[in-house]
Amino acid sequence: MNQNLGKASVKLQRPVYILNSGSIVGTKEGQGPLGLLFDMVGSDDMFGCESWEEAESSLQKSAVQLALEKAKVKAEDVKFIFAGDLLGQSIATSFGISTYQIPLLGVYGACSTCGESLTVGVMTIAGGFADRVVCVTSSHFASAEKEFRFPLEYGNQRPLSATWTVTGGGAFVLGNEEALSAYGEKPRARIMGMTVGKIVDYGLKDSMNMGACMAPAAASTLEQHFVDFGSQPEDYDKIITGDLGKVGQKVLIDLMKEKGYDISEQHMDCGIEIYDGEVQDTHAGGSGCGCSAVTLSAYILKQLEEGNWKKVLFMPTGALLSKTSFNEGKSVPGIAHALVLET
Amino acid sequence: MNQNLGKASVKLQRPVYILNSGSIVGTKEGQGPLGLLFDMVGSDDMFGCESWEEAESSLQKSAVQLALEKAKVKAEDVKFIFAGDLLGQSIATSFGISTYQIPLLGVYGACSTCGESLTVGVMTIAGGFADRVVCVTSSHFASAEKEFRFPLEYGNQRPLSATWTVTGGGAFVLGNEEALSAYGEKPRARIMGMTVGKIVDYGLKDSMNMGACMAPAAASTLEQHFVDFGSQPEDYDKIITGDLGKVGQKVLIDLMKEKGYDISEQHMDCGIEIYDGEVQDTHAGGSGCGCSAVTLSAYILKQLEEGNWKKVLFMPTGALLSKTSFNEGKSVPGIAHALVLET
Numbered sequence: 001m002n003q004n005l006g007k008a009s010v011k012l013q014r015p016v017y018i019l020n021s022g023s024i025v026g027t028k029e030g031q032g033p034l035g036l037l038f039d040m041v042g043s044d045d046m047f048g049c050e051s052w053e054e055a056e057s058s059l060q061k062s063a064v065q066l067a068l069e070k071a072k073v074k075a076e077d078v079k080f081i082f083a084g085d086l087l088g089q090s091i092a093t094s095f096g097i098s099t100y101q102i103p104l105l106g107v108y109g110a111c112s113t114c115g116e117s118l119t120v121g122v123m124t125i126a127g128g129f130a131d132r133v134v135c136v137t138s139s140h141f142a143s144a145e146k147e148f149r150f151p152l153e154y155g156n157q158r159p160l161s162a163t164w165t166v167t168g169g170g171a172f173v174l175g176n177e178e179a180l181s182a183y184g185e186k187p188r189a190r191i192m193g194m195t196v197g198k199i200v201d202y203g204l205k206d207s208m209n210m211g212a213c214m215a216p217a218a219a220s221t222l223e224q225h226f227v228d229f230g231s232q233p234e235d236y237d238k239i240i241t242g243d244l245g246k247v248g249q250k251v252l253i254d255l256m257k258e259k260g261y262d263i264s265e266q267h268m269d270c271g272i273e274i275y276d277g278e279v280q281d282t283h284a285g286g287s288g289c290g291c292s293a294v295t296l297s298a299y300i301l302k303q304l305e306e307g308n309w310k311k312v313l314f315m316p317t318g319a320l321l322s323k324t325s326f327n328e329g330k331s332v333p334g335i336a337h338a339l340v341l342e343t
Numbered sequence: 344m345n346q347n348l349g350k351a352s353v354k355l356q357r358p359v360y361i362l363n364s365g366s367i368v369g370t371k372e373g374q375g376p377l378g379l380l381f382d383m384v385g386s387d388d389m390f391g392c393e394s395w396e397e398a399e400s401s402l403q404k405s406a407v408q409l410a411l412e413k414a415k416v417k418a419e420d421v422k423f424i425f426a427g428d429l430l431g432q433s434i435a436t437s438f439g440i441s442t443y444q445i446p447l448l449g450v451y452g453a454c455s456t457c458g459e460s461l462t463v464g465v466m467t468i469a470g471g472f473a474d475r476v477v478c479v480t481s482s483h484f485a486s487a488e489k490e491f492r493f494p495l496e497y498g499n500q501r502p503l504s505a506t507w508t509v510t511g512g513g514a515f516v517l518g519n520e521e522a523l524s525a526y527g528e529k530p531r532a533r534i535m536g537m538t539v540g541k542i543v544d545y546g547l548k549d550s551m552n553m554g555a556c557m558a559p560a561a562a563s564t565l566e567q568h569f570v571d572f573g574s575q576p577e578d579y580d581k582i583i584t585g586d587l588g589k590v591g592q593k594v595l596i597d598l599m600k601e602k603g604y605d606i607s608e609q610h611m612d613c614g615i616e617i618y619d620g621e622v623q624d625t626h627a628g629g630s631g632c633g634c635s636a637v638t639l640s641a642y643i644l645k646q647l648e649e650g651n652w653k654k655v656l657f658m659p660t661g662a663l664l665s666k667t668s669f670n671e672g673k674s675v676p677g678i679a680h681a682l683v684l685e686t
Contacts, residue, residue, distance in 0.1 A: 003471045004422065008446040010472045051671055079347065080539055088431030088490075089665035090451050094542060094676055103351040103539035104678060105459055106451040108433050116448055120463055127470020128346045129353045147431075147667075196423055196446035199437060322432035324490075328394055333437055335447060 003126065006228025008196050008221075015190035015342075016122045017180050019073070019132075019173045022066025023297035024059055025290070026141065026167030028282075032275045037298035038168075039066045045142065045167055053091055056140035059169030059290070060085070060096030064136050071173035072183060075100040078173070079130035082117035084108050085138050086165075086289055087147055088322070092138050102134065110318030111214075111243050112197070113137045114170065114293040115337035119194045121174050122339070131179045138169035139288025148207065148323055161209035163245045163271055163287035164280075170293025188301040193340045195228060197221035199320065201333035207319075207326050211248025211271075211284055214317040217334030218244060219255035221315060225338050226261060233263045237309035240300060241336070242292035242316030243271035245285030270295035270316075292316040304343045311342045346469065349571025351539050351564075358533035358685075359465045360523045362416070362475075362516045365409025366640035367402055368633070369484065369510030371625075375618045380641035381511075382409045388485065388510055396434055399483035402512030402633070403428070403439030407479050414516035415526060418443040421516070422473035425460035427451050428481050429508075429632055430490055431665070435481050445477065453661030454557075454586050455540070456480045457513065457636040458680035462537045464517050465682070475522045481512035482631025491550065491666055504552035506588045506614055506630035507623075513636025531644040536683045538571060540564035542663065544676035550662075550669050554591025554614075554627055557660040560677030561587060562598035564658060568681050569604060576606045580652035583643060584679070585635035585659030586614035588628030613638035613659075635659040647686045654685045 005011040023038045030041030040062060047062075049055040060083065068075060081102040085092035090106055097104070109116035117135035124130045142152050144165035150156045180187055200217035218241050226232065233239060244252055249269050256263050270292045271285035296314060303309045315338040321330070348354040366381045373384030383405060390405075392398040403426065411418060424445040428435035433449055440447070452459035460478035467473045485495050487508035493499045523530055543560035550556075561584050569575065576582060587595055592612050599606050613635045614628035639657060646652045658681040664673070 004473055008422070053667060053671065076350075079351070084451060086432070087665065088667060089429070089453065089663065091663070091665045091668045091673075094663035095668065095673060098542035098544055098676060101541050103541045104452075105463060105539060106678075108427060108449040108451045109447075110432065120448060123467055123470055123472055127466055127472070129466055129470070130347055196448060198444050198446045199441035201441055320432065320434070320437035322430065322434045324396060324431060325434045325438065328396065330434075330438060333441060335449075 008224045009193060009228035011193040012126050015192055016125045017175050017187035018189045019175045019183050019187050020067060020071035021172040021188060021297040021301060022063045022070060023170045023294040024062045024168060025294055029166055029168055029274060032280060034274055034299050038294060052140055052143040056092040056138050056143045057096035059138040060092055060136050063169035063171035064097055064100060064134055067171035067173050073132060073173055075102055078102045078132050078134050080105055080124055081134045082107055082121045083136045084113040084117060086144055109335055110320050111287055111289050112316040112318030112335050112337050113289045115316035115339060118339055119196060119337050122191050122194060125174055125176050132173060132175045134171055134173055136171035137289040137293045139165050139290035141165045141167045144288055158283060159208045160283050161247050163210060163243060163284045164282040165288035166274060166286045166291040168290035168294040170297045189304045189341045191339055192342055195221055195225035195338040197336040199333045199335055201331050203331045205331050207321055207332060209247060210287060210319040211245040212251050213319050213332040214334035215244055215248040215251035215255060218252050218315060218317050218336040221336040221338050223259050233261055233266050236266055236311055236313045238268050238312040239263050239266040240312055240314050241269045243287035244269050244317055245271045247284050304341060307343060314339045314341050351567045352536060352571035354536040355469050358535055359468045360518050360530035361532045362518045362526050362530050363410055363414035364515045364531060364640040364644060365406045365413060366513045366637040367405045367511060368637055372509055372511055372617060375623060377617055377642050381637060395483055395486040396430060399435040399481050399486045400439035402481040403435055403479050406512035406514035407440060407443060407477055410514035410516050416475060416516055418445055421445045421475050421477050423448055423467055424477045425450055425464045426479045427456040427460060429487055452678055453663050454630055454632050455659040455661030455678050455680050456632045458659035458682060461682055462539060462680050465534050465537060468517055468519050475516060475518045477514055477516055479514035480632040480636050482508050482633035483510045484508045487631055501626060502551050503626050504590050506553060506586060506627045507625040508631035509617060509629045509634040511633035511637040513640045532647045532684045534682055535685055538564055538568035538681040540679040542676045542678055544674050546674045548674050550664055550675060552590060553630060553662040554588040555594050556662050556675040557677035558587055558591040558594035558598060561595050561658060561660050561679040564679040564681050566602050576604055576609050579609055579654055579656045581611050581655040582606050582609040583655055583657050584612045586630035587612045587660055588614045590627050647684060650686060657682045657684050
């Protein structure tokens, strides 16, 4: 049984199933094009909490609760939870999910965290170490602006290349064949393989243009994926990045052309889908760990369930910066992890 | 093949080997009781860099290089690297290991990160997804004080319950049977199983007494480990926590007594071993991701190699706080992950 594929990939002998999932978003996301698809939309972005950080924690808590309920699974029947977020020392996670008392393996991949948590979660199940795991991640516009740029109270101007951090949390219950039987319903999708990304640093330093910073990492992972799996863009109904936005999308398509792949037909970006850029003043698009997580839960899995798409490559993208690294004049390296999802 | 043990554990059907490892530390650690055992000791704590954060990145880079050289492995033959640190958004990792171009899965478990990275790395190999992986983590006294408490320039006083963040990086090359054959030498140890911890929050809020904050998490994981494996304290030559220090050690031993286990004979703490508290003015002991990592590499694995110990439980402990959570008046939850190491 060789699941060890190529330089950076894993090909599963038996699929791991996304039994079900949950999504919760803020008001702006609720007003966007995908607004009606989310499981829950907050009436305001504090979600009944006293700080932005607590509000983000509540997103993880609610997303997990939704996913567990929809998957008809109790917290005590989940072996591990893979979780992370954008805040320093992942405090949205530490204060969000402790109530479930599920053994925690914390992950950090900036905005690629949804892809990373699913990747490690899938390996845990496919390796026979767990029947069920939960993967959860979140981001919050206000806590992210405070963490990386300026507190909202400063009222700073944002350039057109900037993205808007999605306020949202997405959680996924993964299971093996046995867990699927116990569930007794159709899974939302099955995961057949993954490609793990490496750090790619083109030396870009603009934290207000993270799409361009992350696009080279997306191109690197995508090329490696095609090589490892012997596949081509046409093999996927969609190739979906996390939060490149409009600027990063152009860069990715160009970089892939240079590498000999035309993905202009298949490419889709969660950050572009989640807002109406014309009306919502979100500039280049959405970003944040929550962006790809809630779009996967609410929109991508729905398209797979309805048979509109049969096979997609889901590839969240992350910008590996902190305010300290930015203030010390460092570049913004990127990373991206890809998963093959099928109906 | 059932590797899925109990509520929170994994028992390996075939061992995963620590082929070799590398450790690098700062001057204070070099002057401590384990000083002569480390692979490399810096002549000053900047390690030739221009900022504390860069210095910490260089610790990860050097530790990985040492481990790869000692394990006679090239970076391109490593499938995945599991890495993390204490700085916001794990920048010591992002700027430390990119040069190796190994697909990265970032982990965060505060000072338990060494245990977490090994846990996930082991599952990746035991699941058949990789032949070789590297696990690396670091901490740096100056970057940690700046990140969590006060910049060194403030010259603040530290209470006796405070621990001293270890300046150090430790890296481990893990491999399967095949990788061991290719290596052709005796591995440093073999890993037989793991117990993953959950978030434990007793409501303590003192970031200057992290030993007491983490001890309940260590007790929780240890009890779960004994239950899952059907084992007792006597089954281990040592039960080794990461960085509880002198205050946390007392709390752990007392908590375990309440649970019906006497671990006073077996317990050892990396944070107590690494400094001479009487002479080095380190108060309760050492802490930080690097503390357990360098002590494992330089001291614990050596004892196993020499046959002084046959079987130990290695359990790094983490305090899940950030300066934001601390300033917002939140508690300091803990987490701990345990691994069974044998000769």
